[in-house]
Amino acid sequence: MGVSKKLLVPTVVDAVVRKVNDKRITNSKDLRKLRVILPDPVARAQFLSDSGDLESAELRISPIEKKRSDEPFQGLGAAVEAMKNVSWTTLEELKGNEGVLKKLDEAESLLRSLRKALTSE
Secondary structure, three states, rough: OOOOOHHHHHHHHHHHHHHOOOOOOOOOHHHHHHHHHOHHHHHHHHHHOOOHHHHHHOOOOOOOOOOOOOOHHHHHHHHHHHOOOOOOOHHHHOOOOOOHHHHHHHHHHHHHHHHHHHHOO
């Protein structure tokens, strides 16, 4: 059927069997609709109800959220948080470390370029 095994719990299987016996599901194309219905909790609840069928469950599928425009820079926030969490003792140990200083210079240069690209018109 192509449905994730973790979504095929006994209650779902029982509901499918009941709906097939009632001739509310008649072919494999209908069963493929479960791929979209079962991951959505509202649509799944509608399908599992006695009055629910595939069509009414499909109407309750929540729309997929659009990606935010700042998503490419989500990692930047994680990097800033990681830098904030470096202990002072670790900083003391890294003082004068050429490899770390080189990485900081590279990061600083990249951040300046990003700022310039995002602020210039």
